[in-house]
Amino acid sequence: MKNRTKILHESYLLFISFIIYLFTFPEFKPVYGVGLDQSYVWALNYLVAHDYQALIHLNYPVGPLGFLKYSVALGDNLLISLLFFSIVKLIFIYLLLKLNCRNTNKIRVTGILITWIVGYFTGIAYSLIGITVISLIFANDKKEKISFFILANVAAFAGLLIKTTIGIPAYSAVVVFIVLRFLSKPVRWNEILSYAGISLAVIFIGGLVAFRGILLFINYIAGLFHLASGYSSAMALFPANNWWLLSGFIITVAVFPLWVKDKKVRTAFVLLLFPLFAHWKLAMGREDVYHVMVIGFLVVFWGIILSGARPIKVRYLLLPALSVMLFYANMMNVPLFSGYKIEVVGINNFTQTLVNYQSFNKKYELISESNIKANVVDQKTATLIDGKTIDIYPWDLSYVPANNFNWKPRTTLEIGAATSPWLSHKNAICYSGKNAPDFVLFHLSDDQWGGKFGSIDGRYILNDEPEVIFTLLNHYEPVIKNNKFLLFEKKSVSGIIAETNVLHQESEWNKWISIPAYQGITRVKFYYKKNLLGRIKSLLYKGEAYYIDYRMTDGKILTYRFLADNASGGLWINPFILNPSDGSNQPVVNEIRFRCSNYSMVKDRIELAWQHLSPANNKPAKSLFIHNDAANRKIIYQYFNDFEHRPGTLPSLNKKLDSSVSFSGNYSEKVLSNNFSTALKIKIDTIWPAGAEKIMVEAKLMYWMENNGKTGLVISLSQSDKNFWSFLPLKNRDKQKEWKYSFLKKTLEKNNQRNGLLKIYIWNKGKSNVFIDDFGVNIYTLPGQDTMVK
Numbered sequence: 069m070k071n072r073t074k075i076l077h078e079s080y081l082l083f084i085s086f087i088i089y090l091f092t093f094p095e096f097k098p099v100y101g102v103g104l105d106q107s108y109v110w111a112l113n114y115l116v117a118h119d120y121q122a123l124i125h126l127n128y129p130v131g132p133l134g135f136l137k138y139s140v141a142l143g144d145n146l147l148i149s150l151l152f153f154s155i156v157k158l159i160f161i162y163l164l165l166k167l168n169c170r171n172t173n174k175i176r177v178t179g180i181l182i183t184w185i186v187g188y189f190t191g192i193a194y195s196l197i198g199i200t201v202i203s204l205i206f207a208n209d210k211k212e213k214i215s216f217f218i219l220a221n222v223a224a225f226a227g228l229l230i231k232t233t234i235g236i237p238a239y240s241a242v243v244v245f246i247v248l249r250f251l252s253k254p255v256r257w258n259e260i261l262s263y264a265g266i267s268l269a270v271i272f273i274g275g276l277v278a279f280r281g282i283l284l285f286i287n288y289i290a291g292l293f294h295l296a297s298g299y300s301s302a303m304a305l306f307p308a309n310n311w312w313l314l315s316g317f318i319i320t321v322a323v324f325p326l327w328v329k330d331k332k333v334r335t336a337f338v339l340l341l342f343p344l345f346a347h348w349k350l351a352m353g354r355e356d357v358y359h360v361m362v363i364g365f366l367v368v369f370w371g372i373i374l375s376g377a378r379p380i381k382v383r384y385l386l387l388p389a390l391s392v393m394l395f396y397a398n399m400m401n402v403p404l405f406s407g408y409k410i411e412v413v414g415i416n417n418f419t420q421t422l423v424n425y426q427s428f429n430k431k432y433e434l435i436s437e438s439n440i441k442a443n444v445v446d447q448k449t450a451t452l453i454d455g456k457t458i459d460i461y462p463w464d465l466s467y468v469p470a471n472n473f474n475w476k477p478r479t480t481l482e483i484g485a486a487t488s489p490w491l492s493h494k495n496a497i498c499y500s501g502k503n504a505p506d507f508v509l510f511h512l513s514d515d516q517w518g519g520k521f522g523s524i525d526g527r528y529i530l531n532d533e534p535e536v537i538f539t540l541l542n543h544y545e546p547v548i549k550n551n552k553f554l555l556f557e558k559k560s561v562s563g564i565i566a567e568t569n570v571l572h573q574e575s576e577w578n579k580w581i582s583i584p585a586y587q588g589i590t591r592v593k594f595y596y597k598k599n600l601l602g603r604i605k606s607l608l609y610k611g612e613a614y615y616i617d618y619r620m621t622d623g624k625i626l627t628y629r630f631l632a633d634n635a636s637g638g639l640w641i642n643p644f645i646l647n648p649s650d651g652s653n654q655p656v657v658n659e660i661r662f663r664c665s666n667y668s669m670v671k672d673r674i675e676l677a678w679q680h681l682s683p684a685n686n687k688p689a690k691s692l693f694i695h696n697d698a699a700n701r702k703i704i705y706q707y708f709n710d711f712e713h714r715p716g717t718l719p720s721l722n723k724k725l726d727s728s729v730s731f732s733g734n735y736s737e738k739v740l741s742n743n744f745s746t747a748l749k750i751k752i753d754t755i756w757p758a759g760a761e762k763i764m765v766e767a768k769l770m771y772w773m774e775n776n777g778k779t780g781l782v783i784s785l786s787q788s789d790k791n792f793w794s795f796l797p798l799k800n801r802d803k804q805k806e807w808k809y810s811f812l813k814k815t816l817e818k819n820n821q822r823n824g825l826l827k828i829y830i831w832n833k834g835k836s837n838v839f840i841d842d843f844g845v846n847i848y849t850l851p852g853q854d855t856m857v858k
Contacts, residue, residue: 081169084180085162089154092187093414096150096421098432100140100466101439104524107466108482109138110436113145114469115477124279127291127491128481132278133229137192141433150422153192156223160195161187163202167375170206178380186371188410189364193234198368199223200238201339204245205376208335217263220245221270229278232292233350237343242267244339291491298487301611302631305355305525306665313398320391328377328384336376340369353610357404364408366392440470445509449548449555456506459498461540462529464511467553476505484524486533488633496539504558508544511553512648517626518766518811519646520551528628530645531616534591534637538564538681541692546648551850554648554693564589564681571678577667580619580659581676583641589681589689591638594630594662595674602669613665618644620655623731624770624809638679648693704763705755705847707748711735731770731807731841738839739779739832747829748845752785756822760849766813767828769843773800773808777834783814788824790817795831798838807841815850 100110112134115123123132130138139149161183168179190198203220207213224242228235246263249256275285321344325334347362370388377384399405411417421428443466445453450471457476460467462483468475478498480486486495498504513529515522523529530537542564544556575581583590596614598606605611614632616639619625630639644657664670683689711725712733724746726738739745756763767783784793796812828845832838 080175081162081165084165084175085158088161088180088184088187089158090415090418091413092184092190093418093421094191095411095414095417098140098146098149098429099439100142100436100469102443102464102466104463104482104484106439107464108484109140110142110469111465111477111481112138113140113142114475117143117145121280122477124284124288125479126477126481127288127295127479127494128485129232129292129295131229131231131235131288133226134231137230137234141429141431141436146429146432147425150425153195154422156192156195156199156226157187157190160190160198160202163199163206164372164375167202167205167372170376170378176380179375182371182375182380186368189367192230193227194365194368196223196227196230196234197238197241197343197365198372200227201241201336201343201372204241204339205332205336205372207245208248209332213259214262214266217245218266218270221267225270225274229274232295233346236292236296237346240342240346241339244342248335248338294488294490295485298491298631298633300349300353300606301614301633302487303354303484303525304610304613306613307355307402309352309355309401310398313394317391317394317398320387320394324373324387327387330377333373333377333384336373340372344369349610355402357402360399360402360405361408363392363395363399366395440466443467443470445471445553446550452547452555452557453507458507458509459505461508461510461536462513462523462532467509467511483529483532486536486634487631489535489637492533492535492634492637495533496535499536499539500543504543506558508540508556509553510540510556512551514813515628515646516811517646517809518768518813520648521645526627526629528616528630528640530640531628531630531635533634534639537640538567538638541681546693549648549693562684564683568680568682569593569677570680571676573676573678575662575674575676576672577670577674578661578663580661582659583657584678586642586680587689588683589643589692590641591679591681592641592660593638593677593679594632594635595676596632597671598669599671602666605669612669615663615665617661617663618655618657619659619661620644621658622655623807624655625806626655626809643690645690645693654690702757702849703846704757704760704849705750705845707843707845709843711737711841711843726839729772729839731772733841736772736839736841737843738837739830740837741777741832741835743832745830745832745840747827748843750826750847751824752788752816752821752826753823755847756818757849761818762850763816764813764848764850765816765826765828766811766846766848767844768809768811769830770807770809770841771798771830772806772839772841773798773834773836774805775800775834775836777832777836777838779830779832779834779838781810781812782827782829782831783812784827785814785816785821785824786827788822789820791824798830 100106100113108130112123112130116132116135120132135145136149136152139146164183164186165175165179168183169175200220200223203216203223207216207220220242224235224238227238246260246267249260249263272282276282279285279288325337328334344365347365351360351362353359370392374380374384374388396408443464445467453473455474458473459476459478465482467473479494480491486492499508512520513522514520515528516526521529523532540556542562543558545559546554547557548555571584602612614630614635615627616630617625617627618641641660642657644655646654662674681689683692710733711730712735724737724739725735727734730736737745765783767781769781773779779798780795781798782793782795785791792814794812794814796810798808798810800808830838830840
């Protein structure tokens with residue numbers, strides 16, 4: 069009778085689990101495409117299916133089983149991923165319900181409700197962490213201790229093979245569990261040694277199976293530590309946080325174990341505390357619209373804790389609810405965040421995804437293939453490559469499936485994971501020696517100054533991985549350049565014959581530093597140190613943002629963020645290259661300056677070591693990227709206003725001249741607060757050239773402002789079939805009293821923007837006046853894609 073009751077109870081738990089699983093089944097969009105995020109998911113799926121050996125050699129935050137979380141419509145990967153998702157989510161829901169009725173056969177309505185709510189927030193990541201923690205809770209007070217502890221370790225190790233942000237939080241709970249057993253009285257050494265042995269056995273056997281050898285697994289673990297150590301500063305974003313809200317959130321979490329006296333609830337809290345801290349670091353470090361979504365883990369955190377309470381009192385719910393609301397309220401400060409959307413009834417998602425799997429898979433397969441067509445290369449490029457090995461730099465791996473390239477990936481797959489010199493060095497090794505790929509396709513990305521050497525978060529691509537850039541230029545040469553990419557081909561002769569360290573000097577933050585004269589390539593190795601407060605902040609919150617300002621000979625200042633740890637390899641100074649596919653004159657750097665987002669977190673002095681590189685055969689330094697000076701775009705309209713007109717003889721565009729401050733000459737235009745500058749107006753149909761399908765509008769100017777305000781550069785089009793209004797904010801984040809440079813561009817298409825009125829102007833919505841000078845506009849036809857330079 070007792071066994072029959074137990075079977076009925078377990079059957080009921082499984083039935084409720086399946087109902088919750090159905091109703092909380094999420095929408096899946098297994099698509100890949102161009103760009104960073106949508107192309108690396110293709111890479112993970114491709115490698116696990118076609119080149120697993122290359123996959124297990126990677127040092128990447130997503131492990132060899134990452135396709136389970138980031139699956140796309142490629143082979144059987146999607147089906148395997150959906151089945152894995154279903155299994156781990158069902159196990160998690162079942163365990164959470166079981167936790168609710170621990171020590172009793174009754175399933176409480178509140179327990180079902182909590183599990184149902186938590187179910188909306190659990191995918192593979194939170195399910196695996198949840199399985200780990202709940203299994204540890206059961207291992208702490210049930211007879212089947214070893215079985216549950218093994219389950220916890222298997223879930224944690226699976227998470228480690230999928231992604232760092234799953235494995236590290238899960239294993240932190242395992243470590244805390246063993247420490248708690250050690251601190252319990254009396255100490256049961258046999259039990260502790262058994263737990264430690266099980267954990268090591270799962271890691272060893274799992275690593276041996278997944279990586280086909282223990283050395284590659286050790287390399288993977290070492291890479292995770294380097295990725296984690298560099299992440300805090302390298303990938304940090306800095307939106308304006310409301311620290312009243314965040315302080316309230318921290319306090320509500322911290323006082324909960326004092327508020328609730330239940331020992332088992334406190335144990336669950338301690339087991340979940342380090343996973344919560346890991347997700348806090350993830351959310352606040354990379355504070356963008358995607359990473360702040362870890363509020364879902366906060367719901368899982370409280371769901372597990374409350375499920376173990378006996379009974380669930382109303383006052384137990386107050387602090388969890390308040391903490392979620394406070395954190396969510398601060399999320400509204402994150403750019404582009406528009407709320408957390410939940411589909412209450414997910415049965416349709418289940419039907420479309422699993423019941424109608426064949427049509428679902430085919431749909432996203434076709435969408436993905438369509439997405440990557442934009443990166444199909446021209447026939448000349450395809451013919452030159454002709455089946456030889458190739459890698460893509462820095463990140464858009466969609467060039468590989470778009471062209472069926474014979475891909476040979478480097479260690480970190482894409483540049484977003486190269487957050488330390490150790491990882492960058494491994495990438496550099498991939499581009500040297502006999503095993504290096506025959507070609508490297510170096511695709512271009514727009515920066516904020518109209519250049520094509522942009523990188524992630526406003527960085528300059530030649531500064532992200534100095535050792536990789538040196539190796540690339542030393543072992544490869546550009547053979548094709550166009551407006552989308554440079555194609556480098558491996559060569560047998562070194563491209564750089566000398567590397568000389570010419571000057572070592574000390575300097576300080578926020579100080580202009582002159583550039584030593586040199587005709588070749590000038591780079592500077594940058595060294596700095598955090599102080600104690602900076603190290604603590606980096607550990608508990610996030611590191612600082614570091615910037616290099618380039619002052620050109622014409623007075624313009626271009627600012628780029630850089631990776632401070634990688635900068636010891638050498639930041640690129642001259643020849644400064646904005647657009648390698650444009651043969652026009654490139655700017656020359658006269659001075660540089662280093663800045664930090666918070667000087668109180670770093671030591672005052674910095675060290676610089678100047679480095680000179682000499683290209684082989686006395687080639688001009690810029691020839692390593694640019695092989696001719698022929699312009700490859702046709703200017704159809706040019707305008708420039710330096711505001712140097714005397715009062716009384718001013719044209720209509722110069723009605724607001726001011727002589728109190730100027731960038732060049734004696735005058736600038738003053739744009740009053742809550743007002744507009746004079747606007748440049750152009751009727752597009754009067755300048756559109758015959759045969760042009762697209763034209764590019766570029767606007768640039770210098771501006772002076774003492775305070776940050778809601779001021780911006782505007783390009784707008786009206787009276788056309790497809791109007792637009794683009795606004796680029798003008799900022800003075802560093803509060804420097806100096807002229808800043810701003811650049812904005814917009815593409816117009818013949819089909820629906822051939823006619824219309826184009827306007828370019830400044831809108832000063834702030835409370836202070838703004839001054840502008842050297843206002844210029846260029847309009848030109850976009851160049852053709854392929855240009856042979858070999």
